[in-house]
Amino acid sequence: MKKIIKYVLYDIVRNKIVVAYTLFLLLLSVGLFNLGSSPEKGLLSLLNLVLLTVPLISIVFATTHFYNSYEFMELLVSQPIKRSKIFMSEYLGVTLSLSAALVIGMGIPVMLFAPGATGLYLVLTGVFITFIFVALAFLASVLTRDKAKGIGIALLLWFYFALIYDGIVLFILYSFADYPLEYATLTMTALNPVDLGRIMVLLNLDVSALMGYTGALYKSIFGSMWGIVSAFGVMLLWVTIPLITSRNIFQKRDL
Amino acid sequence: MIAIENLSKTYGKLAVLDNLSVRFEGGRVVSIIGPNGAGKTTMSKCILGIVLPDSGDIKFKGESILKKHAYRSQIGYMPQIGKYPENMKIRQVIEMVRDIRKDATVIDEELIGLYGLQNMYDKRMGSLSGGTKQKVSAALAFMFDPQVLILDEPTAGLDPISAEILKCKILKEKKKGKLILITSHIMSEVEEVADEVMCLMDGSVKFHDTITEIKQQANEERLSRAIAKIMHEED
Numbered sequence: 001m002k003k004i005i006k007y008v009l010y011d012i013v014r015n016k017i018v019v020a021y022t023l024f025l026l027l028l029s030v031g032l033f034n035l036g037s038s039p040e041k042g043l044l045s046l047l048n049l050v051l052l053t054v055p056l057i058s059i060v061f062a063t064t065h066f067y068n069s070y071e072f073m074e075l076l077v078s079q080p081i082k083r084s085k086i087f088m089s090e091y092l093g094v095t096l097s098l099s100a101a102l103v104i105g106m107g108i109p110v111m112l113f114a115p116g117a118t119g120l121y122l123v124l125t126g127v128f129i130t131f132i133f134v135a136l137a138f139l140a141s142v143l144t145r146d147k148a149k150g151i152g153i154a155l156l157l158w159f160y161f162a163l164i165y166d167g168i169v170l171f172i173l174y175s176f177a178d179y180p181l182e183y184a185t186l187t188m189t190a191l192n193p194v195d196l197g198r199i200m201v202l203l204n205l206d207v208s209a210l211m212g213y214t215g216a217l218y219k220s221i222f223g224s225m226w227g228i229v230s231a232f233g234v235m236l237l238w239v240t241i242p243l244i245t246s247r248n249i250f251q252k253r254d255l
Numbered sequence: 256m257i258a259i260e261n262l263s264k265t266y267g268k269l270a271v272l273d274n275l276s277v278r279f280e281g282g283r284v285v286s287i288i289g290p291n292g293a294g295k296t297t298m299s300k301c302i303l304g305i306v307l308p309d310s311g312d313i314k315f316k317g318e319s320i321l322k323k324h325a326y327r328s329q330i331g332y333m334p335q336i337g338k339y340p341e342n343m344k345i346r347q348v349i350e351m352v353r354d355i356r357k358d359a360t361v362i363d364e365e366l367i368g369l370y371g372l373q374n375m376y377d378k379r380m381g382s383l384s385g386g387t388k389q390k391v392s393a394a395l396a397f398m399f400d401p402q403v404l405i406l407d408e409p410t411a412g413l414d415p416i417s418a419e420i421l422k423c424k425i426l427k428e429k430k431k432g433k434l435i436l437i438t439s440h441i442m443s444e445v446e447e448v449a450d451e452v453m454c455l456m457d458g459s460v461k462f463h464d465t466i467t468e469i470k471q472q473a474n475e476e477r478l479s480r481a482i483a484k485i486m487h488e489e490d
Contacts (some may be wrong), residue, residue: 003354007347014342051402071338076349078303079355080327254306 009092025105039114062137063154067147118204125197130236139246182217193238262311273458286449293455295438331396337388341381345479361400385412442479
């Protein structure tokens with residue numbers, strides 16, 4: 001498997017998008033830390049931008065990469081290798097290169113300007129989000145052979161998680177404002193990896209005091225070690241479920 | 256060496272392979288003929304595991320190959336249209352496949368030499384002509400001394416000299432006891448290299464005989480006429 005990952009990485013590094021992505025993140029992070037009055041504010045702005053751009057870039061890049069690699073995969077399936085191995089190598093190749101871009105482009109400035117647990121959570125969330133959205137992108141790609149359709153599905157998924165979902169949650173919260181919704185909100189958060197990541201980082205910043213009762217509940221849950229472990233556990237589920245589903249589909253279809 | 260049992264495959268409503276059963280033995284060159292869309296390529300892709308059949312079984316040396324992968328180290332495949340990652344150089348493609356098939360003990364570089372591919376090692380796959388890609392495909396198919404060779408219209412894009420080199424190579428490998436499956440439309444070529452002809456039509460076997468038998472049956476000297484006659488008679 002290592003051999004194949006090597007060739008996937010080789011291919012990705014050569015098309016320079018990942019390098020551009022690293023520079024973009026670097027510019028964004030350094031810029032935001034220099035603009036804000038405190039590192040804390042810088043982290044907050046960075047969080048909001050990262051939660052919007054990282055999923056988008058991950059999902060679009062991974063989908064186009066998957067379709068562009070069809071020839072490579074066709075060449076490999078006639079060789080004595082398991083299909084799941086080919087698939088996992090593609091996945092790890094994409095996620096590792098995007099995560100490396102994230103750690104270099106965002107992790108280094110964060111550690112320089114705002115060292116501490118919050119920054120670490122931010123980078124870790126970014127890495128998890130990358131793994132999740134690449135898995136979703138691969139799921140969209142194995143569902144259809146048509147490249148345009150695949151990218152369409154991928155973009156819809158991004159729209160849903162980054163924008164539409166929050167709208168739905170807000171609508172529910174407003175409509176049922178008279179009822180105690182703390183636990184319902186908690187469940188709804190877990191159903192969207194972007195929100196989960198956002199809350200995990202926010203609670204480590206002082207702004208969580210502004211979030212009222214729900215914020216207090218979150219604080220009591222995510223503030224503990226257990227809460228954080230289980231939040232990352234949910235994130236891990238968000239990686240494995242789409243990944244395993246798409247791998248199974250990939251094994252059972254024609255190329 | 257290869258036994259196909261009741262193989263069926265449909266694409267949507269179209270039945271490409273319809274309850275296909277056939278056996279191929281080693282030391283033979285079998286030519287697979289048939290009209291366009293008869294299922295020739297689909298059958299070879301099923302043997303390779305690129306296309307997964309809806310029902311039926313394929314056995315290689317008595318063992319089912321479905322959901323397996325190790326058997327492919329015994330198969331060399333030359334696709335009809337070789338698709339390669341455009342950014343990779345010839346050298347990298349060959350090195351990668353060799354890297355994947357590290358267990359192979361015999362490395363046969365005869366075709367690389369005869370086609371002069373070393374001189375083009377640093378060209379990108381995307382910049383190669385169709386014929387040169389075919390040469391790379393052929394070199395890769397024969398490289399690991401496989402027991403079975405599946406060649407899908409091997410000479411279609413090759414110049415006459417390169418095609419001749421390939422035919423000589425095919426006959427040479429046959430003598431080593433290998434099974435060679437060739438799909439082709441060029442009857443003169445079939446007559447030159449093949450021992451048996453299998454005709455696929457609408458996804459099942461129309462006939463499968465040795466060339467001499469076919470000629471006798473139709474009472475014709477030339478294979479192309481004989482085959483045309485048989486196909487007309489049965490209609």
